[in-house]
């Protein structure tokens with residue numbers, strides 16, 4: 382299979398003919414040769430997006446919204462094919478990939494609605510009226526990671542296109558397959574050529590060229606914190622608008638008065654769904670010492686029964702990790718947990734009966750202390766750490782004892798404490814007595830090393846537009862008469 386860039390409505394190889402190979406996570410054998418973009422390809426894509434900008438951005442919001450709704454229709458019509466591609470390329474369990482495809486369609490519908498209901502502010506004072514106008518920012522560069530790639534691409538594409546921007550998407554190099562379904566979807570939905578462009582390639586080449594391109598005023602990036610730091614530094618001389626959705630090491634705090642059955646279900650789903658390759662994974666379970674022994678044994682017992690296997694089998698609960706390099710990295714954390722003295726309660730290695738492929742059994746470490754690397758660093762795989770706490774203050778202290786601050790989950794039946802702890806935990810998004818269920822209108826993003834800026838609902842449209850204010854005198858404004 383060959384995958385090419387998509388520029389100005391045409392599939393095209395790299396200007397210099399460069400390619401790279403992608404493998405699937407079950408066999409780790411190459412399945413496709415992909416165009417490896419460089420500065421010349423990014424230049425072509427930005428030129429196409431720049432040319433298409435005036436036509437797309439001038440359309441009435443209602444017309445753009447109709448195109449977005451048709452994109453959603455086209456995604457829904459291909460939902461099974463999208464989920465199958467995603468499962469094949471990423472190793473995500475197919476049942477969960479289906480959910481992600483449905484969510485991608487919903488993203489387009491949601492931002493179609495948002496853009497037609499968008500209103501601007503006006504400010505009236507006795508002598509003056511100020512009103513806000515909003516203009517699409519221009520060409521948006523979208524750089525996405527390999528976990529849930531199709532859904533995350535839609536999460537950026539939908540608001541950017543709704544806002545009237547044209548886009549250049551740089552998908553993650555390990556998982557380019559589902560993005561390659563987008564050109565047909567966009568064409569069938571009637572999106573004009575040049576509005577949507579893809580440049581495939583390696584981050585340090587294609588991604589870096591997009592970051593420093595002078596005609597790309599907005600960059601939305603989702604990926605690792607260290608990559609975000611590199612991108613911010615590279616973008617600084619160009620003064621771009623940046624949205625940074627970065628890594629996480631989110632705590633799930635379980636108090637003694639919690640509904641334990643629900644808390645256990647939610648904690649397991651929160652860290653082991655999507656293979657644990659999930660930015661908002663509740664990868665640190667902090668538990669009241671009074672329930673700690675029982676909780677550890679329940680988590681261990683359930684984790685031991687989680688079905689790991691072929692991602693395309695609907696019975697599978699954890700599939701194959703995306704790439705041998707990532708698999709090795711996750712295994713090195715499992716080793717670090719053992720070396721640092723954490724107590725292995727479940728998993729810890731390749732499950733029986735799966736001699737090949739990037740498979741790891743659901744892994745639970747107990748008695749993890751805040752000085753251990755497995756407590757502090759993002760593992761991004763099916764590995765969870767469990768740590769006991771004594772009292773609310775220590776629970777909050779432990780929750781905040783990492784550099785990340787993306788999500789937090791709190792389980793308690795004490796309403797006042799739930800709110801108190803939610804306010805004290807340093808995280809961009811907190812759920813009380815729930816796993817990660819998100820209303821698309823709400824702000825999404827992290828604090829500390831988990832990101833800068835917010836996406837979601839109006840926040841996304843703010844990012845992809847430029848607001849300007851027009852001040853109008855309603856009478857004779859007093860003007861001091863210099864030199865009169």
Ligand code: NAD
Pocket residue numbers: 524525526527528551552553554582583584585587588589592603604605606608609611612625626627628629659660759761787826827831832
């Ligand atoms: P990554 O940072 O390695 O890569 C992400 C993207 O950036 C890829 O497309 C890559 O090619 C590109 N890239 C790499 N170097 C670049 C450079 N110098 N300039 C421009 N682009 C460059 O991340 P990943 O391993 O693909 O994804 C996993 C990470 O993403 C985890 O840390 C996870 O927490 C994070 N993530 C965050 C969120 C969120 O919303 N906060 C969501 C999903 C994933």
